[in-house]
Amino acid sequence: xxxxxxSEEEITRDAVYEGRLTILQPRNGYRFSIDSxxxxxxxxxxxxxxxxxxxxxxxxxxxxxxxxxxVTRRVVAVEVQSDLARLAVRNAALNDLQAAHxxxxxxxxxxxxxxx
Numbered sequence: 001x002x003x004x005x006x007s008e009e010e011i012t013r014d015a016v017y018e019g020r021l022t023i024l025q026p027r028n029g030y031r032f033s034i035d036s037x038x039x040x041x042x043x044x045x046x047x048x049x050x051x052x053x054x055x056x057x058x059x060x061x062x063x064x065x066x067x068x069x070x071v072t073r074r075v076v077a078v079e080v081q082s083d084l085a086r087l088a089v090r091n092a093a094l095n096d097l098q099a100a101h102x103x104x105x106x107x108x109x110x111x112x113x114x115x116x
Contacts, residue, residue, distance in 0.1 A: 017065065057078060
């Protein structure tokens, strides 16, 4: 488990997608990269989905990006690190996508049981 973020000073607020989304992420440690943008772009080249799963969701940037791009209608994000799972919840709310973005604080190996 990673260290939990105790204060807002340990979190950055980043505008992404030309300022259309705001994403909170840890100042240090895991931070999303260009790979997240590429994955959202790649997924947006095909058909749209009713439900998408985001395993290892981190702060939720991919699932939230898919929702904002209109690629999917709902996302279930699974994240094992509690601080990142909490940031994913906050990010969905910050971007008014909480109704379509569910976060499971779980290990991906047990997530299918929790999805039933």
